[in-house]
Amino acid sequence: MRFMIIVKATQDSEAGIMPSEELLTAMGAYNEQLVKAGIMLAGDGLHPSSKGARIRFSGAKRAVIDGPFAETKELIAGFWIWQCKSMEEAVEWVKRCPNPMAGDSEIEIRRIFEAEDFGEAFTPELREQEERIRAEAAKKTG
Numbered sequence: 001m002r003f004m005i006i007v008k009a010t011q012d013s014e015a016g017i018m019p020s021e022e023l024l025t026a027m028g029a030y031n032e033q034l035v036k037a038g039i040m041l042a043g044d045g046l047h048p049s050s051k052g053a054r055i056r057f058s059g060a061k062r063a064v065i066d067g068p069f070a071e072t073k074e075l076i077a078g079f080w081i082w083q084c085k086s087m088e089e090a091v092e093w094v095k096r097c098p099n100p101m102a103g104d105s106e107i108e109i110r111r112i113f114e115a116e117d118f119g120e121a122f123t124p125e126l127r128e129q130e131e132r133i134r135a136e137a138a139k140k141t142g
Helices: 021-036 087-095 115-121 124-141
Strands: 002-008 040-045 053-058 061-066 076-083 107-111
Touching (some): 021 040
Antiparallel strands (some): 002 107, 040 076
């Protein structure tokens, strides 16, 4: 099972305050453990929402909303993509994580949909298309 591990933003991360050398060192060591255990597939930090944009959809219309965005507690400061046997395993790995922020912080775990989750609506043709897209993307990212 794949999971997205979401590091929630804080006022400091939204203000662009960068992590200390101590935190970067601790996170680097943690990421090495994840890779050695075969858990980590990807992961990165994100710039503050002030450097982002949202696109609001309403039928055929599109509206661009430039950041920053108001509700800090709903924003994402970083993420990992992990491969785990279960939600319980993902929870155990998150518990080992260094606190990703200088003060209080929160990490959310969400399971990523797999092809089998979509049932019969995900036809053999759609599965083939999905595999083709993933293979092409993998070639382009090296």
